[in-house]
Amino acid sequence: MKNLLSVQEQLQSGKRKVTDICEEYLQTIKETNSEVNAFVSVDDEDVRKQATNIQQKIDAGTAGKLAGMVIGVKDVICEKGKKVTCASHILHNFESVYDATVIKKLKNEDAILIGRTNMDEFAMGSSTENTIYGPSKNPANSDFVVGGSSGGSAAAVAANMCDTSLGSDTGGSIRQPASYCGVVGLKPTYSRVSRYGLVAYASSFDCIGPFSKNVTDAAILLEHLAGDDPMDNSSSAKPVENYSEAVAESSGKLKIGVPKEYFGEGLDDEIRQGIEDRLKELEKDGAELVPVTLPHMKYGIATYYILATAEASSNLARYDGIRYGHRADFEKIEEELSLERKELKKAAGTSTALEAADIDSPLIRLYKKSRTEGFGTEVKRRIILGTYVLSAGYYDAYYGKAQKVRRLIKQDFLDAFQQVDVIVSPTAPTTAFKLGENQDDPLQMYLNDVYTISANLAGICGISVPAGTHSNGLPYGVQFMGNTFHEVDILRAAKQFESLQS
Incomplete structure (x- = not known):
């Protein structure tokens, strides 16, 4: 499987040039994006300029460690001089005056930023249908959604419009679209990657992470995204491990927790059987499968949608039509x-x-008027819900209680990780659903995150890896979750799982 390391070997030997790689991707975008709608903006001239500069560095032997990697960027992450709209009318003309920390890191290592990707408005959604740019469509079948909220980033990688991409994950917004589109999607531990320059949805949940075509590239990219940042007080000073080396040395002797709560009612039978069959293969390959229990997982959806919407109502109060953004x-x-x-x-x-x-x-x-005109239906719904649970008379009954349940969910994971290295689950209960199918049913839409939100509530890391293709022709994924700052464990498990399909 082609990854950055193999591409860089070709670049170093002169067999390929960065300029040619970029032209190939620009051509694919030109041919494919009108159907998939993964990118909302691509500046061809800027991409060619980046490619020429980086090729000169390669020729001079001074190129950075990500030279040759072409990356899409979710339209919720700030890039200097580029529009950052969050797929919302309220920011439709907003242009960033600075680079997010992750963008600076990518530029410093000579990655090529090819364009801005589609998303659900303010990262609120599970389908990339709540967007001013029109829905993204699944590369496997354009009648189906790509997942969300980072659906454009997942679709761009799946449709071979870029090597990797950046997304944000608040309740599953990297892992769920990765599952729907058949790519790798990694949510790091909360605080592992700086949030500086990420437009906030729910500040105690939001994480930036990569999409890729393989586990190795996800590990390489995370290695360069992670680390302490003085511009983000919530970022961790814990040293960054050598993730790419850990993946290369992957062994089969992992203890994998299998929680009954993730394989019960509501899960598509074919997905259940497919994952269970693959787990048996992992077991033959040396992994140990250990039954574990996460008793408070059943409260996850309710807890998440109380806490996340409460934080959203606070964060989105700044869009008032006065300081910046849309004004009536x-x-x-x-x-x-x-x-x-x-x-x-x-x-x-x-x-x-x-x-x-x-x-x-x-x-x-x-x-x-500014907020009514600027915000879409789903964003308004979450602002209203968040304001309600924070209001006098309801704060203790909803928000206060949800914080206590969040702690119980975190403890469930801590207890489980005393016995195992990683915990496995389906990434989503079904494959992608049809465009428009759940637009009038918010609860059903929210239930698509049932297996992913717990990792955000607990602040732990998780990765979705392609697990197979359903009889309906659509891909589905498996999720591995690890304890805080145990990205090495989930990457090893993901790499071992990926190797079963080689």
């Missing part, structure tokens, strides 16, 4: 308010009654 037409607002006052005065009959009427000030109306 103030002149029209003033005209509307003037007409409302005239009509009320006519109906009220007295100035006292008019004064008692509930009419917004121009500023309050500007806030309301």
